[in-house]
Amino acid sequence: MRQVPDGLTDQQSEDRAVRTAKALAGNHVGVIAWSRDADPALGDYGPPTVLFAQGEVPDME
Template sequence: MADAKTHPARLIVVVAFSRAGNGQLVPAYDPMQFDTPEEATRMARYLSVKCAGVVAWVRDAQPDAGEYGPPTILFRSGDVPELE
């Protein structure tokens, strides 16, 4: 069986944003996790016509160790906050 340290998991996520009454960006939906970058990009493109902003990203992760690699943007449209 493979060790999580040698084969980290990949998080592939889409987050969409809308604007609150005060103009601040707020999540439009809960973050959505996908199995492939293509699925995430397809959903992000779909949401981009409905939301103030949307971003799809991927990163390697070892959640049990609390370790996350830097995010790689797959798709970005509109207004989105900076990723950490």
Template sequence: MTQPPRLIVVMAFFRSDDGELVPAFDAAEFDSEEQALRTARQLAGNYVGVIAWSREAEPGMDGCGPPTVLFQSGEIPDVE
């Protein structure tokens, strides 16, 4: 049985002048959890918050399953 496709993403955040957490850049997609974890750990010291997460595609449904946090550092907004 083949694994369903997975979305693996790293996002970093900074705090805007009005105090809001905002993305530092567009979400970066990765082919493996190892690559995402390595990148997230490298970014962690440079941003207010960093998160790496993954989601599996749900065959026969429009969309993806719930996110699984792989790495989190600092402050991040809620992940949906």
């Protein structure tokens, strides 16, 4: 069975993203908090960096 992600949110800091992911981990099949450097004005996005992952999460390529 394919799992569809839901509850995608932006967080104001990496620390908050990790805290939120840890809080959600007990109620979901998998959670991931990640960040990346970005310059949306130029359309430039760096590779993702996984900050926290638990359970079944997609590869971040």
